[in-house]
Amino acid sequence: MSASDATPEATRPEPAAPEWDAPLAEVPLLWLDLEMTGVDPETDHICEVAALRVQGGEETERLVTLVKPPVPVGASEAIHHISDDALADAPTLETLRAPLERLLEGAIVVGHTIGFDLKFLRAAAARGWLDPPPMHALDTRLLARRAWHRPSYGLRALAEEHALPLPTHRAEPDAIAAGKLLEVVARELHASTARQLWQSQRRGDPIRFRDDVEAILRRARDEGRAVRVAYRVPGRDPFIDTLEPWAIEGPRVEGRLHERDVRKILRGDRLLWAEPTEQRFSVPEGFVSSCP
CATH class of the missing domain: 2.30.30.520 (SH3 type barrels.)
Structure with a gap:
């Protein structure tokens, strides 16, 4: 599930961690996607997590699980087809704190419209359920908008165009599609580091070179x-x-x-x-x- 993230990259400081300047093939990436009960992080909650840690094109660790939210899934079931019954015995988000923190350690987060997912992780952190997520991430939607002019920058349309695994509005296939799309767009933008990609996706004033x-x-x-x-x-x-x-x-x-x-x-x-x-x-x- 995704929605527009209005937070401009231009207002954020440059990433400081050394992994942002290492060759992309050597850096752990965390392909991330969440499904939620709605679009408002104040009242809606995460109901599925897919976090795939990938390095050099190879998956090294993963967390893919349903998550029991404190509210019913409501109308969002029509999008991701996750029912309240399916979530009845799922773990709560608090129990995923340690494995998520391990996956995030030293990794660069990648996702499609990833700012939306990060808002829900920040809301969960504000409730004391998770540690705060990273400030910086690579957004394949923003990067695709830089690389190409297309009628749609939806994940499915881009995956179909580039013959990538198709997203299905479930966390795991959507995370994989976004991760594979990053590989394509990095080649298109001639980017060899995550910092070069981040500088490519940032928006707003002031105008800057990569x-x-x-x-x-x-x-x-x-x-x-x-x-x-x-x-x-x-x-x-x-x-x-x-x-x-x-x-x-x-x-x-x-x-x-x-x-x-x-x-x-x-x-x-x-x-x-x-x-x-x-x-x-x-x-x-x-x-x-x-x-x-």
Whole structure:
């Protein structure tokens, strides 16, 4: 089950833990999905948990269980098909505190619209049932919105497009679909660390480059080398072109796009990735940057 999470990534500090800068293949990821009795964490409760700890593409530990909530499932049964009878003998959330904490230790949480799930975990922590969940997580819905222009960013639509295991509004298949989607979108965004993905998904002001993209652009400008870039245009799929980075001012880069043969100012937050080339360039004589 999912709903929009309005908390902007831009308002949060950067992740500080070292696992955010390690190669993705070496970092424990926790593919996480929850099912709930409704959409309000103040009055509704978790009724199913799937937490799969994955490292290097291999599952190392898991917790998949129904959870007995303190309220009836109500109308949500029509979505996840979990009945009150099925939950009658399920463990309560308090009894899952230790195994969840073990799975979360040193791992980066991954999920589709994961902010919604984290709100319910925070509500459970406020009630004293669980330890507080991590502040940062990777949201495959936000990442997909960065990587592609699609009519739907629902988990099922994206899973079908990329031939991934299909979600079913149950915690385990939905967690697996989100984890597999992360692998696809990481390749699409040329991201090798979780921090690069987190910087790709953050929204709002101020406009910022992804750290690795800015470093590549600045080195290319200093060395007079063109770079291949992917640039996201609102309402369309990203385009790929070769850029001569003539000037970098604040969160923008100005230069010439080869295939389009046009001088252009590109916003840092819309540059999805950058790769250096051996192609040399010289800044035109008399060039004055127009970057705001």
